[in-house]
Amino acid sequence: MRSRRMSLSGWGRFPVQECEVWRPERYHDLMLREGAMTLRGQGRSYGDAALNENGNVVLNARVNRFIEFSPDTGLLRTEPGVTLEEIVSVCLPHGWFLPVTPGTKYVSIGGCVAADVHGKNHFRDGSFGAAVQAFELLTADGARLSCTRDNNSELFFATLGGMGLTGVIGEVTLQLRRVESAWMKVRQKKSPDLERVFADLADGDPEDEYRVAWIDCLARGRHLGRSVTMSARHARMDDLSGTRRGQPLVVAPRRKRTLPFNFPGWALNSLSIGVFNHLYYAREGARGGPSVSDYDRYFYPLDAIAHWNRMYGKRGFVQYQCVLPSDTAFDGMREILERLSRSRRPSFLAVLKRLGEESGGLLSFPMPGYTLALDLPLRGRGLLPLLDELDRIVIEKGGRVYLAKDARLSAEAFRHMYPRLDDWLAIKGRIDPDNRFTSSLARRLGLEPPHG
Numbered sequence: 001m002r003s004r005r006m007s008l009s010g011w012g013r014f015p016v017q018e019c020e021v022w023r024p025e026r027y028h029d030l031m032l033r034e035g036a037m038t039l040r041g042q043g044r045s046y047g048d049a050a051l052n053e054n055g056n057v058v059l060n061a062r063v064n065r066f067i068e069f070s071p072d073t074g075l076l077r078t079e080p081g082v083t084l085e086e087i088v089s090v091c092l093p094h095g096w097f098l099p100v101t102p103g104t105k106y107v108s109i110g111g112c113v114a115a116d117v118h119g120k121n122h123f124r125d126g127s128f129g130a131a132v133q134a135f136e137l138l139t140a141d142g143a144r145l146s147c148t149r150d151n152n153s154e155l156f157f158a159t160l161g162g163m164g165l166t167g168v169i170g171e172v173t174l175q176l177r178r179v180e181s182a183w184m185k186v187r188q189k190k191s192p193d194l195e196r197v198f199a200d201l202a203d204g205d206p207e208d209e210y211r212v213a214w215i216d217c218l219a220r221g222r223h224l225g226r227s228v229t230m231s232a233r234h235a236r237m238d239d240l241s242g243t244r245r246g247q248p249l250v251v252a253p254r255r256k257r258t259l260p261f262n263f264p265g266w267a268l269n270s271l272s273i274g275v276f277n278h279l280y281y282a283r284e285g286a287r288g289g290p291s292v293s294d295y296d297r298y299f300y301p302l303d304a305i306a307h308w309n310r311m312y313g314k315r316g317f318v319q320y321q322c323v324l325p326s327d328t329a330f331d332g333m334r335e336i337l338e339r340l341s342r343s344r345r346p347s348f349l350a351v352l353k354r355l356g357e358e359s360g361g362l363l364s365f366p367m368p369g370y371t372l373a374l375d376l377p378l379r380g381r382g383l384l385p386l387l388d389e390l391d392r393i394v395i396e397k398g399g400r401v402y403l404a405k406d407a408r409l410s411a412e413a414f415r416h417m418y419p420r421l422d423d424w425l426a427i428k429g430r431i432d433p434d435n436r437f438t439s440s441l442a443r444r445l446g447l448e449p450p451h452g
């Protein structure tokens with residue numbers, strides 16, 4: 001197997017680093033014979049989690065075979081490079097969908113386990129890990145360990161959300177969820193301020209399987225936090241009419257467009273984002289009763305535009321995603337939104353979700369509470385100090401920042417946010433004492449064996 005030196009970045013296009021990239025074709029080549037390494041799926045984490053500056057990066061993408069799928073039980077076993085898009089296209093025609101999905105389908109199943117990703121249904125179904133029955137871990141000493149909640153359970157929970165630092169996540173066994181159709185029944189509702197959006201996310205219709213709010217983060221004063229809350233559930237046969245009912249598990253593929261060039265730096269500013277937010281709030285909030293949308297438009301609206309990250313220009317952007325526990329979330333989110341709106345550094349996309357129970361992953365992000373995700377273009381010098389200020393609010397309120405989105409958190413702030421870090425480090429020291437599994441994120445945050 002030969003390698004190539006390449007400039008790589010995550011989805012936020014910041015930072016960009018030189019790495020030695022390997023692209024194995026076979027499962028047993030995922031583990032390099034020598035040297036330290038970082039695994040990489042589809043590179044859809046935003047920052048430096050799948051980067052290894054001046055070191056080895058091993059791509060999963062071609063190690064993507066389906067091994068077993070039962071259309072009766074919905075149990076699926078695949079190699080780690082299989083993408084969520086591939087899973088949906090193979091399994092949905094049999095009436096099985098992903099139990100949990102992030103906002104893009106262009107991610108690998110290995111990357112989803114490593115980040116223990118969450119979706120719009122976390123408040124009721126938990127994170128990706130909840131549906132993972134087992135995975136194989138290829139460890140630094142060459143072993144292939146089968147990890148489940150009962151077998152090698154310590155490693156199971158250190159790897160779930162462990163950002164690829166305990167070993168290679170090999171074959172993954174996932175329990176899919178039964179659906180009657182490929183369609184979603186969706187409702188939109190305006191929430192005029194932060195109090196109402198919190199209430200709408202907490203106490204919606206018990207039938208809702210998914211719930212998320214888009215926030216106008218330029219709104220201030222009594223409008224602070226005004227949002228459109230979107231709730232949905234998988235459509236049932238009696239929600240469908242005409243040809244949809246005849247072929248409930250089929251939707252026409254969407255036409256894909258490409259953003260052909262980097263937007264100039266001035267294109268996204270508080271004026272253009274303000275106009276967008278105003279129109280979006282008016283249009284989406286005014287939609288009438290429930291509508292039926294195909295799963296692709298509902299879950300993956302951004303996937304319709306390839307390279308949409310070019311919208312943020314050459315310097316890229318940072319996604320800041322934090323979660324605050326239920327009892328401090330309201331005050332904390334108000335402080336964060338006020339700080340943001342004062343800074344006149346608007347976020348093009350601001351999304352608020354309610355999260356449910358933790359998965360048990362020692363470094364997993366979700367906790368019961370509310371999570372806010374902001375896309376902030378890297379422009380001028382003020383952004384990173386502003387995010388440090390937001391970190392201080394998050395720490396004070398007992399919350400944390402999401403590693404799969406992070407590119408700039410300090411090791412000190414990280415330590416305050418992840419109380420089970422020492423337990424994780426003890427396991428890392430045992431399973432990978434020479435630190436064969438590393439990444440730029442791991443070095444930045446001190447995710448290294450105690451004596452490594």
Ligand SMILES: Cc1cc2nc3c(=O)[nH]c(=O)nc-3n(C[C@H](O)[C@H](O)[C@H](O)COP(=O)(O)OP(=O)(O)OC[C@H]3O[C@@H](n4cnc5c(N)ncnc54)[C@H](O)[C@@H]3O)c2cc1C
Pocket residue numbers: 011038039040041042043044045046049050060080101102103104106107108109110111112114115116117118119120163164165167168169170302404405439
């Ligand atoms: C548009 C968009 C929307 C998103 N929405 C959400 C969301 O709603 N919820 C959410 O939780 N996340 C979300 N994400 C983040 C994304 O789901 C995660 O970052 C996911 O981990 C990316 O998967 P990937 O295959 O691209 O992994 P990569 O980015 O390539 O890698 C992510 C991590 O996984 C590790 N890894 C990958 N494969 C393996 C393996 N086989 N063994 C060991 N470690 C491995 C890498 O080392 C790295 O630490 C979103 C991302 C985008 C771009």
